[in-house]
Structure formats: C-alpha cells, structure tokens
Amino acid sequence: MSSVLIIGAGGVGGVVTHKCTQVPEVFSEIVLASRTLEKCERIKGQLSKPIRTAQVDADRTEEVIALIRKFSPNLVINVALPYQDLTIMEACLATGVHYLDTANYEPPEMATFSYKWQWDFHDRFQKRGIMALLGCGFDPGVVNVYCAYAWHHFDEIHTIDIMDCNAGSHGHPFATNFNPEINIREVTQRGKYYEEGQWIETDPLAVHKTFDFPQIGPREMYLMYHEELESLVKFIPGIKRMRFWMTFSEAYLTHLRVLENVGMTRIDPVRYQGMDIVPLQFLKALLPDPGSLGVNYTGKTNIGCLIEGIKDGKPRKYYVYNVCDHAECYREVKAQAISYTTGVPAMLGAKLMLTGVWKGEGVFNIEQLDPDPFMAQIGQYGLPWTEVFY
Numbered sequence: 001m002s003s004v005l006i007i008g009a010g011g012v013g014g015v016v017t018h019k020c021t022q023v024p025e026v027f028s029e030i031v032l033a034s035r036t037l038e039k040c041e042r043i044k045g046q047l048s049k050p051i052r053t054a055q056v057d058a059d060r061t062e063e064v065i066a067l068i069r070k071f072s073p074n075l076v077i078n079v080a081l082p083y084q085d086l087t088i089m090e091a092c093l094a095t096g097v098h099y100l101d102t103a104n105y106e107p108p109e110m111a112t113f114s115y116k117w118q119w120d121f122h123d124r125f126q127k128r129g130i131m132a133l134l135g136c137g138f139d140p141g142v143v144n145v146y147c148a149y150a151w152h153h154f155d156e157i158h159t160i161d162i163m164d165c166n167a168g169s170h171g172h173p174f175a176t177n178f179n180p181e182i183n184i185r186e187v188t189q190r191g192k193y194y195e196e197g198q199w200i201e202t203d204p205l206a207v208h209k210t211f212d213f214p215q216i217g218p219r220e221m222y223l224m225y226h227e228e229l230e231s232l233v234k235f236i237p238g239i240k241r242m243r244f245w246m247t248f249s250e251a252y253l254t255h256l257r258v259l260e261n262v263g264m265t266r267i268d269p270v271r272y273q274g275m276d277i278v279p280l281q282f283l284k285a286l287l288p289d290p291g292s293l294g295v296n297y298t299g300k301t302n303i304g305c306l307i308e309g310i311k312d313g314k315p316r317k318y319y320v321y322n323v324c325d326h327a328e329c330y331r332e333v334k335a336q337a338i339s340y341t342t343g344v345p346a347m348l349g350a351k352l353m354l355t356g357v358w359k360g361e362g363v364f365n366i367e368q369l370d371p372d373p374f375m376a377q378i379g380q381y382g383l384p385w386t387e388v389f390y
C-alpha cells in the first residue's frame, strides 16, 4: 500500500490519475496537484474513487517540498512540463522521495532535448538512497523497454528505427497532441540520428520515407531527433545506427511551415506594445488544449521499433509495436491516445517501483531496468504489443 503524488493535471496527468485509481492495491492514496486547481478538480470529478487535490507552482522547489511534506507520498510522478523536472527532482532529494517522469528537462530559453542535466543528479540520488526513473511514457518509455526486451531475440543489435505513427483525426485544422510548446519545439529543431559512432544532422523534416503500418496502412514518416536516442545509444551496446521517425499529414506540415515562416514558432522574446512576448507561448494560447481533443478523436496510433541484428550467427529483423485507438481511450479515461499511451506506462513504472520490482539508487533510464515484468503487465493495463520476425 503506497501513496503517490502526481504533479500536472493536463492530458497525461488525467490518464495517470485514472489508471492509478484502477490499481488500488498499490496506489492506496493518490494526490493530484497542478498549477491550476480547477483542472485537478475536473479530473477528480471523472473518477469513481476518491483522491486528494492541491495547487502547486512546481517551478518553485520550496512549494514542492511543502507539498511533499504535507502529503508524505512514497513517489512523485511528474507529468507537468519538462521545465519543472529539475525543481521537482530537487524537492524529491530534499524529502527523500522517489521520482518518475515522462520527458527530459528542457531549459525554457533553448530547445536541447538532452538528459545531461538530469543525469547530473545521479550521485546525489544515489547518496540519498532514492531512485529517479526518467522517460517512462511511450516514446521515450515503452519503446526503450522494447529495445531492452529485444535482447531476448538477438546476440547483436545493429540498427534500431523507432517509428511513431498517429493516423487519428481530431477534426481541427491544426492542433498538437501534447503540450503545443514542447511539441512544436521538438518538430522544428534540426533532425539528428546516430550512425557508426557519430551524430549526423539533417535539416528539419528533410528526410522522409513511406512505411506500411499494421492496422493503419502506408504513411509518410519523417526523421527527427528525439530524446530517447541519447540514452539508447548509451545503454544498447554495439548499436551501429539509431533513428527516430514520426508521421505527419500534409495539412499539419503546411500549417507548421506557415507558422515558422511568419515567426510564430520562435522561443525568444519579442517586444510588443511594451511587453515581452514569446511567439510560441502566444501560439499555445490560441491552439486547442490537447486535453480537449479526445472527445471527437477517431483513428489509431501505431508506435514501435524495427530492429535488425544477429541471432545464432544469422541476420534477423524484428518489429515490435502497439496499436492504440483514440475513441476507445476516450471511452475509458476521457483522453486521446497520445495522452493514454504516455499515462499508462507512467502508472506501470510507478507500480513496479513501489512494489520493489524495479529498484535502484540513483538516476535511471527505463532501458537500464529489467524489461520482462513491464512487458508482462503493460498489455493488461491497455497497451498490448505484437512482435513480428522477418
């Protein structure tokens, strides 16, 4: 029986909270805290089990420390924004509480998508005897577990292609499936992949090809840099090439091109009528809230890893993936599939930590832990996986 503090009441926070209430034998006490208390209350109103709620500004370490002292959780699940990762980690260190998140720390003033700052906490977490689990969503998250699990089928892993396809339709001309600021920062940065010991850069979304996604069909996918490449290159020994791909519709890319060309995706402040305005933050205020997209969302996502290497002296190709249906997610937890595929693994990672199945002292990426208990349970919580050998 454990108590958990969830910080962030957005699309993902809603799913994590719903899912934790479905596992009362582990999460006996749940607190949901966020910057806007009403958002916590709205989620609380959707649940059949009681939870407690609180207001917090997680940019302020002292506020998070006070919140942790008030509720004494065993673990903090951080599903606020990447900007809050370090303040929440500091608060966990000050109070001796385990930590889990789904996205790497981002400094507000530049897009980096690097684990550097969080890896720097390793020695302090180790000394304090507590565990931080980084990137426990879907990508990063489940895809990292897929890669670790692939060692059951390979003696050598040579190449990994992580492929993220969202073939859903939300009915808006332009919207992002998770926080617009983070999503657009990610998509507009230069592409980058790993090959033979080097990082190779490309122009943004310049490299693309078609892939025939099971249960969806052929879709155009674009090479991007994504944070899990950094940790997987470090923790999958012998890897020769690692790439990340995401599908986009023509309409999405056209809107994005226009927004970029007119300067609306800039993250540096612009002086306007005596005020400093960050164009991307203003754009976020205009776009639909990702948490509101679920209601009319139809179609499916398919996210997985295509892996090549050697088994028993012979070349082998292996594809492992999950398919998730937006409308089914909405029926279950009032969220679309992108929030769902992030929130479910966060709940399961927390469960494995709280039950002592995953344990350690220090800062860990998910592929460093035993993938088997995670793969054995993730299907029962709503994200079944399929594997194909070629």
Ligand code: NDP
Binding pocket: 007, 008, 009, 010, 011, 012, 013, 033, 034, 035, 036, 039, 056, 057, 058, 059, 079, 080, 081, 082, 084, 102, 103, 135, 136, 137, 138, 139, 140, 141, 177, 178, 179, 180, 182, 290, 291, 338, 339, 341, 342
């Ligand atoms: P949302 O924007 O929907 O929600 C973020 C929530 O965090 C909001 O409720 C927001 O509050 C709250 N918040 C923001 N700043 C603070 C603060 N200073 N203190 C307290 N609360 C704060 O985002 P999502 O739910 O879509 O995403 C949540 C996280 O999940 C992000 O880090 C995102 O990058 C990550 N993610 C990871 C994925 C993966 O597969 N690994 C995929 C998708 C998302 P308010 O409402 O007041 O603004």
